[in-house]
Amino acid sequence: xxxxxxxxxxxxxxxxxxxxxxxxxxxxxxxxxxxxxxxxxxxxxxxxxxxxxxxxxxxxxxxxxxxxxxxxxxxxxxxxxxxxxxxxxxxxxxxxxxxxxxxxxxxxxxxxxxxxxxxxxxxxxxxxxxxxxxxxxxxxxxxxxxxxxxxxxxxxxxxxxxxxxxxxxxxxxxxxxxxxxxxxxxxxxxxxxxxxxxxxxxxxxxxxxxxxxxxxxxxxxxxxxxxxxxxxxxxxxxxxxxxxxxxxxxxxxxxxxxxxxxxxxxxxxxxxxxxxxxxxxxxxxxxxxxxxxxxxxxxxxxxxxxxxxxxxxxxxxxxxxxxxxxxxxxxxxxxxxxxxxxxxxxxxxxxxxxxxxxxxxxxxxxxxxxxxxxxxxxxxxxxxxxxxxxxxxxxxxxxxxxxxxxxxxxxxxxxxxxxxxxxxxxxxxxxxxxxxxxxxxxxxxxxxxxxxxxxxxxxxxxxxxxxxxxxxxxxxxxxxxxxxxxxxxxxxxxxxxxxxxxxxxxxxxxxxxxxxxxxxxxxxxxxxxxxxxxxxxxxxxxxxxxxxxxxxxxxxxxxxxxxxxxxxxxxxxxxxxxxxxxxxxxxxxxxxxxxxxxxxxxxxxxxxxxxxxxxxxxxxxxxxxxxxxxxxxxxxxxxxxxxxxxxxxxxxx
Ligand code: WTA
Numbered sequence: 169x170x171x172x173x174x175x176x177x178x179x180x181x182x183x184x185x186x187x188x189x190x191x192x193x194x195x196x197x198x199x200x201x202x203x204x205x206x207x208x209x210x211x212x213x214x215x216x217x218x219x220x221x222x223x224x225x226x227x228x229x230x231x232x233x234x235x236x237x238x239x240x241x242x243x244x245x246x247x248x249x250x251x252x253x254x255x256x257x258x259x260x261x262x263x264x265x266x267x268x269x270x271x272x273x274x275x276x277x278x279x280x281x282x283x284x285x286x287x288x289x290x291x292x293x294x295x296x297x298x299x300x301x302x303x304x305x306x307x308x309x310x311x312x313x314x315x316x317x318x319x320x321x322x323x324x325x326x327x328x329x330x331x332x333x334x335x336x337x338x339x340x341x342x343x344x345x346x347x348x349x350x351x352x353x354x355x356x357x358x359x360x361x362x363x364x365x366x367x368x369x370x371x372x373x374x375x376x377x378x379x380x381x382x383x384x385x386x387x388x389x390x391x392x393x394x395x396x397x398x399x400x401x402x403x404x405x406x407x408x409x410x411x412x413x414x415x416x417x418x419x420x421x422x423x424x425x426x427x428x429x430x431x432x433x434x435x436x437x438x439x440x441x442x443x444x445x446x447x448x449x450x451x452x453x454x455x456x457x458x459x460x461x462x463x464x465x466x467x468x469x470x471x472x473x474x475x476x477x478x479x480x481x482x483x484x485x486x487x488x489x490x491x492x493x494x495x496x497x498x499x500x501x502x503x504x505x506x507x508x509x510x511x512x513x514x515x516x517x518x519x520x521x522x523x524x525x526x527x528x529x530x531x532x533x534x535x536x537x538x539x540x541x542x543x544x545x546x547x548x549x550x551x552x553x554x555x556x557x558x559x560x561x562x563x564x565x566x567x568x569x570x571x572x573x574x575x576x577x578x579x580x581x582x583x584x585x586x587x588x589x590x591x592x593x594x595x596x597x598x599x600x601x602x603x604x605x606x607x608x609x610x611x612x613x614x615x616x617x618x619x620x621x622x623x624x625x626x627x628x629x630x631x632x633x634x635x636x637x638x639x640x641x642x643x644x645x646x647x648x649x650x651x652x653x654x655x656x657x658x659x660x661x662x663x664x665x666x667x668x669x670x671x672x673x674x675x676x677x678x679x680x681x682x683x684x685x686x687x688x689x690x691x692x693x694x695x696x697x698x699x700x701x702x703x704x705x706x707x708x709x710x711x712x713x714x715x716x717x718x719x720x721x722x723x724x725x726x727x728x729x730x731x732x733x734x735x736x737x738x739x740x741x742x743x744x745x746x747x748x749x750x751x752x753x754x755x756x757x758x759x760x761x762x763x764x765x766x767x768x769x770x771x772x773x774x775x776x777x778x779x780x781x782x783x784x785x786x787x788x789x790x791x792x793x794x795x796x797x798x799x800x801x802x803x804x805x806x807x808x809x810x811x812x813x814x815x816x817x818x819x820x821x
Contacts, residue, residue: 184562186569186602189576192551196598197464198612203599207612214613215242215641218457219449222492223257224248225422228449232639238659238666239646240639241426242450249420250429250448251293251326253456254491255286256420266496269470269519270315273362273502280315282494285322288315288411290418293323295410299354299386303421305329308352308384310343310374312336312361313501316390316407317477318487320356321430325448328421330428332443335478336361336368338758340376342441346433347381349443349648355381356407358390359397364503371397378403425449431648432480434586435689435698436657443648444480444586452492454590454642458611459489462580463523463552464597470549472498473525474512479695480586481556484642485525489590504530509537513545521547524572525554525582527694531564532724534572542571552597554580557694558726559682565604581607583682585668586696587658589642592616593680606679614640616680618672623662631683634672635665688782690719690727695760697729699782702763705756706731709749711739716772716780717763720789730789731763732772732809741768765789771805785809 193199200206207214212231219228228246258265263283270278301307307324309331311317317333324331332350334343347355355378361368371389375398378384389397390407429451431443459465471490475481490497498519504512512534516524534542553573555565560581569579579602583593593616595608602608610616617625618632626632643666646654661667671683685691688699699717706715714734719727733749735741750762773781786792788810 184566184604186578186604188578188598188600189551192464192578193598195466196596197466198461198596199598201599203596203612204609208615211613211615211638215453218613219243219246219453219641221456222248222253222449222452224449228425234639237639237664238655239651240643241645242447242639242641243425243453246425246449247422248425248449248452249326249328249422250452250488250492251289251322252420253452254322254325254488255282255289258282258494259286262494265494267491268315268318268497268499270499271501271515272314273365273500273506278315285315285319285491287416288319289322289326290416291411291414292316292319292407293326293418294414294416295388296323296329296354297327297418298410298414299388299405301327301329301354303328303423304427305354306350306352307331308343308347308350308355309333310336310338310355310357310370310377311390312358312363312368312370312392313476313499314358314361314390314392315499316356316358318491318499320388321477321483321487322491325429326418326420328423328427331430332432333430333478333483334433335476335758336370337478337760339755340373341380341756342758343373343377344380346441346443347377347384349433349441350431352381352384353386355384355387356390357387358392358407360393360395362393362502364506367393367395375400423448426645428645430483432483432586434480435696435701436653441701442650442653442657445645445648446589446642447645450641450643451589452488454640455484455489456492458591458594459485459495460493461596461611462582462591462594463525463554465493465495465523469495469522469551470498470519471495471523471525472500472516472519472521473554474500474504474530475525475527475556480584480589481525481527484590504533505537510541510544513542513547516547516550517545520549522549523552523554524550525556525580527557528555528560528564529558529693529725531555531560531568531572535564535567536724539571547572548574550574550577552580553577554582556582556584556591558691559684560605562604569604578602579604581605583607583670583680587644588636588640588668589644592636592640593682603675603677603679606675606681609678609680614638616668617665618674618680619662619665623665628674628676628678631671631673633662633686634668634670634680634682635662636668637665690717690729692719692727692729692760693725697757697761701757702729702731702753702761705753705761706733706749708756709752711735711741711745712749713737714772716782716785718782718786718789720786722764728764729761730785731766732769732785733766734769734772767809769805769809771808773806773809 228243233241433441722728
């Protein structure tokens with residue numbers, strides 16, 4: 169990266185800026201322009217102030233334990249219960265307040281109050297306890313966006329057990345790997361999920377996964393569609409039955425601040441997904457304080473994060489952050505285009521949503537679907553917009569503000585990661601002047617910098633590596649079962665600094681422009697997928713000798729998965745085989761990982777040491793002039809692939 173990099177030039181700022189709307193600025197939760205310097209002057213004190221907004225069973229002895237970097241610990245000696253912070257402490261004053269306006273895809277609706285949620289969480293916690301889940305236990309969750317999903321998470325938290333939520337779009341294989349790595353003893357799943365009018369066979373997938381996960385003794389099944397499912401007596405239990413049988417009295421366990429709350433698996437640069445470990449006190453401090461500040465949360469707000477709880481965005485900004493703050497949220501089960509392409513706007517209008525948070529890929533899809541859909545709904549209640557998951561291009565940013573935000577609502581472009589636990593770089597609604605396409609700057613208490621290969625800060629305007637050079641409470645603690653990989657992945661490139669894996673540029677005004685991943689991780693519709701994971705899935709197919717996968721720029725999904733495959737000798741490639749390869753990837757990882765295009769090629773471009781040159785394949789996929797080929801061993805193959813890619817792209821979806 170450096171000057172003249174096309175990715176950097178493409179993001180050059182054209183000058184449009186937006187100052188905070190007067191009404192937002194006037195009543196903002198954070199309104200003191202000195203907040204950043206105040207937090208920087210006493211970073212630890214700042215985080216202690218945020219942590220004090222939670223209820224602690226016993227106070228911490230030490231805010232930051234940095235004796236053994238990079239194994240940082242926060243609020244050590246303190247104890248709290250995360251579920252009690254999300255539920256019990258709201259009961260006296262706002263037990264009747266709606267926690268979730270839940271809406272099912274087929275149109276069924278349910279308002280769940282804090283008191284309702286508390287009762288159901290207590291019962292389900294007792295049910296889990298009866299299945300042997302105790303403090304320190306491990307529960308896997310594989311569900312769609314039904315109320316029982318946050319109930320299961322909070323029930324674990326209440327017991328002091330850890331959960332891992334596996335996104336419902338993942339395959340049986342992926343679920344089994346995660347359950348085994350996590351050491352789950354109980355799985356919570358559901359019969360089927362609704363998605364775009366179709367039934368997703370969650371229990372059937374879970375059953376296949378359980379065949380390979382002998383450590384999981386029980387599967388608790390939420391009945392959602394009522395569709396037929398196979399049943400194994402002794403192992404399988406209905407959620408509603410165990411819930412009904414359980415007592416409602418369930419004291420919240422006071423847990424150590426550093427007790428694992430959950431692990432969430434995310435793609436890295438090798439085939440094996442990483443279990444990112446988050447703990448209790450620091451994580452909740454980060455999720456709750458950023459949710460309140462970034463979205464300028466007020467008591468009368470109706471908040472909607474249109475993400476899936478299976479990803480970190482849903483953990484922090486559908487479940488833990490909003491509930492810790494006692495917010496009223498909307499939770500929607502299904503697809504954005506079902507039954508019609510204005511479903512989201514219809515929901516936003518009905519509940520008078522005032523804060524809306526979603527991914528750029530969704531925003532670009534809505535742009536494509538047309539301005540008239542949101543225009544047909546009264547969205548005047550919206551006052552704050554948020555974006556997350558990938559860089560938002562200025563055109564989508566402007567469209568979002570104009571067509572969803574009524575030309576008024578400021579857009580919070582929030583940069584963060586599974587690893588960071590909560591938002592790191594973002595504007596604040598009442599204070600920041602916005603530049604479309606820029607995420608503004610680090611939040612108060614966060615120190616992020618852009619460095620070059622030598623680890624030194626690069627001058628304004630130059631691209632480099634984004635690093636975070638001070639620990640923060642909601643940071644990951646390790647990779648489950650692999651401390652060395654934690655050190656190697658995040659802390660060894662630049663000693664003392666957390667390597668985010670993203671490129672970034674800071675402009676002369678101090679605003680941060682995120683430039684995408686610098687490693688072999690793709691960002692497809694805001695989902696992180698590693699090229700190597702998909703390559704391994706392809707190579708696992710009996711017809712495949714070798715495979716290379718790259719992300720190519722896509723106007724809607726951000727990146728699209730482009731695969732280049734060499735077949736084994738004697739195998740002939742045809743459309744049927746290509747379809748089979750795509751299905752094979754879906755079976756191995758999940759439908760989200762299906763390549764958008766597969767090019768069959770007699771060879772792959774490699775360096776003399778045998779490394780596949782993905783950069784060249786990316787150039788080919790994006791029909792760019794080929795980059796530097798001087799280290800290439802088999803030069804002729806690249807132009808051959810370029811010809812194949814244009815005549816034979818096998819586009820789908
Ligand atoms: C990307 C999602 C630019 C980035 C919360 C990061 C972004 C990865 C933004 C993490 C943003 C997320 N601007 N890029 N506002 N937000 N990213 O773990 O590449 O699913 O490293 O967490 O998404 O993805 P993850």
